[in-house]
Amino acid sequence: MEQAYEFIPTFDNPKYYIDGYNVNDFMRGVRELLAPKSQLYISTLEAMGYGETWEALIPKSLEFVNYGRRQLIFRVILATKDSERVTFIASIGQKPEFAELVKEEYENLTKLYSNFPELTLKMYSFNEIEVSGIGKFSAFTVEDQNMCRCIYRDRRRSDSKWGIYNPEPYYHLEEFPEYLQRETILLCIANLVACYLHKEGLGIGHTRISGSDYILLKEFRYKNKQPKEATKSLRENWRLSAARKLIKIPFEEYLDLIRSEFLIKTTLKSESVLNGKIKINHKSTMAFDSQIIEEGIKLGLNGWK
Secondary structure, eight states: OOOEEEOOOOOOSSHHHOOOOOOHHHHHHHHHOTTTTHHHHHHHHTTTTTTTGGOOOOEEEEEEEEEEESEEEEEEEEEEEOOOEEEEEEEEEGGGGGHHHHHHHHHHHHHHHEEEEEEEEOEEEEEEETTTTTTTEEEEEEOOOOOOEEEETTTTEEEEOOOOEOOSSSSEEEEHEEEEEEEHHHHHHHHHHHTBTTTEEEEEBOTTEEEEEEOOTTOOOOOSSHHHHHHHHHHHHEEEOOOOOOEEOOOOHHHHHHHHHHOOOOOTTTTHHHHHHHHBBBSSSSSSHHHHHHHHHHHHOOOOO
């Protein structure tokens, strides 16, 4: 008999996180989507290099990691026969009708990784299934950057600063010192510029840079570091983690949109976002200074790695 996953219940309030299903239905769908010998399970492990040896891996647990408006994020934990830990991340659609959006983001991130592996995360696989009595479930899998830090700025506070959600030793928000505030904004802009796909004329759109779009690898360090050393660590460990939309646009026009749109404070409820006038900056929660935008564009053009 196949071993079932143990679910690690890290939800404080499950109904808050799960939008399109009830909790029991959602977890049943997740188990079917990620079941051992499921298409997503096998294709992911093959992409990780296990080939025919994937059958020797033992499913251990599903661990809730994070949530967004479109997807919930789980860590899938397996073990080898020698008890070596093997993990990957599954990003699972919040609602049945989100399947096409989840697939589109998987394809966007895959395309970006193939061109900019040093700036993005490695994608593994995508699949969608029909779960009896519930409906459609969709998910993509991606490399697990365990203990990564999410770049975040709280739009609910007018005085809030840029910082990270740090999972160590417990999940908490840390605001950056002043010298990293400016550098964070520069990298938000620079990453968009650097990830423009010149051959196809595609730029990243529908960004939510104040949360969800960027992470820092766990090796990032800034406490008890000199500003120059901390800035270097920020740049080296910065990664793009979301790409909801790629928009067809000439490069110079894309730069002009960045220059104009990031002068404006936006949220997902902003009229200019809802009516489609804003193409890139869907959620910055603050207006950027034009000089910082230009510096970010220059950094993206020249590279910072």
